[in-house]
Amino acid sequence: MNGSEGLFLTIRLARPGFNLSVLARLPPLGLTAVFGRSGAGKSTVLRAIAGLETEAQGEIRFNGTVWQAGQGRMPAHKRRIGYVFQDARLFPHMSVRRNLEYGLDRAPRQPGPTVEDVAALLGIGHLLDRRPATLSGGEAQRVAMGRAFLSRPQLLLMDEPLAALDQPRKAEILPYIEKLRDVAEIPILYVSHSVAEVARLANHIVLMEEGSVVLAGPAHTVMADPTAAPFFGVREAGVLIEATIVAHHADGLTELATRGGPLYLPHAGRAPGSVIRVRVLAQDVMIALRKPEGISALNVFPVTVTRIRDGDGPGVLVSLASGGLDLMARITKRSANALGLRPGLSCHAVLKTVAVDPSDIGAGADGPTG
Amino acid sequence: MTVDLGPLWLTVKLAAVTTVLLMLFAMPFSWWLAHTRSRWKPAIEAVTALPLVLPPTVLGFYLLILMSPNSTLGGAWVSMTGDTLTFSFTGLVIASMIYSLPFAVQPLQAAFEQAGLRAVEAARTLGAGPIDRFWSVALPMARRGLLTAAILTFAHTIGEFGVVLMVGGNIPGETKVISIAIYEHVETIRYAEAHVLSAILMVFSFMVLLVVYVSNRQGQVSLR
Structure with missing residues (x-):
C-alpha cells in the first residue's frame, strides 16, 4: 500500500454523554465494515468522512487529497463520495431514472457505467419510469445504491443500508451489495451492527466501541481474534475461511480446498473453481488431543493451539492454526483444563459438517450465481 | 347604482x-x-409571527411612523424618489409585505423542514452545491408549501384593511382598495354598492380556500 493511498482519518467530536475519538487508516480497495453496537459512533464517523458532520474536528485525507484539516473543510458536494443512507432518501418529485441521473449529471465527465448498466446490475431496470413513492423498501434501497454508485464516487459510504428492512428484504439485497462490491473499483465503507452482514461482505473490519476503534484489520484476522468475540457475541464468534470449490461429489457433498486442507460441506451450488467464503462458528468446533477415529464428523484438521482466552462465563475461546488456516473453538474451562490445552500444543479440530451453514456461504470474487 | x-x-x-x-x-x-x-432563531421567528397577533392598527401605526417623510427611512425615500412612502402605492406594497410575512414564511419553512432536509443532504453527497440543491431538490419538494404560501399571501393582502387605512388612506387609484371602498360605502349608507363588493370578496375568498384545500388533498393522494 502506497503511503498516501486509502483513507486516513483522525476525528474527534464531543457531545454530551458521547466522546468520539477515531484514528484509522483504511485500505484503498475492498469493503471495510465498520462494526459496533448502536451508539458506538459508527454513523457519526461515516458522516464526518462525508463532510456532513460539521462539528467533527481533526483530519481526513483520501488518496492524498485533504478533505479536512484544522479549520479547512472541503464541502461535502466536492468530495466525490457516494452515500447510501439507512432511509433511501430518493427524490420523490423525480422518476427513478432521474434519481439515478442526479449524481451522474453532476459528476465529472469520465467513462464509467451507464444508467442502464447499473440498473441491470441492481435489477431495477423495470422500475426506471416509476416514482419513488411506488417502490418497496428493498427496491428503493437498490435505487439509492445505484444513484450513489452512478455519481462516479471515489469512495462509497453505506450507512446500515439494510437496517430499516425486514429479513426477506435483507436477503434480497445482500447479493446486490456483493455485486456492487465486486464491480466497483473503489473502496466501500459499510456501517453495520449485524455480524451476519459483516461476515458475508467485509474484506476488512473496523471494530468500534463507545466512540473508539477497538480493533481493525483484514476480516478473517479480526473475526478470528478472540478479543473481538465479545463484540460479535459468543454465539456469533467464529472464523471466515476463503475456500475454492474443487468438486461436487455424487453423494451431495462439495469438496473445497482451504489453506488448511480439504473441507467438505453440503452441496454449495457453485461451479468448481469458484472462490467462496464460509464461516465456521467457534461453538461448532470441538478439540481432540488425538486424531479421532470412528467419528461421524468429516472435517478434522490437525492444528496447533495458538492462544487461549478466558471469557466471563464458564467458556474459553481457543485459537487454533492449521497451516494458513485459523480456527476458533469455544469450549468450557473445565474441558480446556482436562485436555491440558496450552499454546503450542498440537491437537485436532473437529468441525461438524453442519457447522458450515449454507446460509453463511457468501460470494467470492466472481459474484453469486443465484 | 353604479359600482366603481x-x-x-x-x-x-x-x-x-x-x-x-x-x-x-x-x-x-x-x-x-x-x-x-x-x-437568534426563536427571536426571529417570533418577530416574523408578530403580524399574526398584533391588531393591524398597531402595525399600521408603527409603519406610518417609520415611513413618514420625517423619519429616517421615509426621509431617505423622499430624497431618492421625490415621493412619499405614506399614502402611496409603494408604501402599501411594503406594508402589505410585512403584514403578510407570516403567511408566506410559515408554510414555506414548515415545507422546507418537513420534506427537504434529509433529501437535501442526499443531494449534497451527490455533488450538488448549495444553490443547485435548493433549486433541484428543496424547492420542488416544498412546492405545495410554496403554493400555499403564495395563495395565502395573495388572499390575505386582498382582505387587508387596518394597515391600509393607517398608512395608505383613501386615495382613488393609489391606495383605495376594496376593503376601504366597502367601508366608505357603508359609512355613506350606500348598501347596494357595499353588497356587490362584499359579495365579490366573499366568493373570491371561498374560491381561494377551496383551491388550497383541493390541492392539499390531491397532494396527499398522489403520495400514496
Missing part, C-alpha cells in the same frame, strides 16, 4: 405585486430559518 370597480383592480394589483415580491424574499429567508442553528 377601480378599487377591485387596485386590490388585485396590490395583492399580485405583494405576493411576487414577498415570495422572492420569503423563499431564501424561510430556507435559512429552516436550516439555521443560530441562537
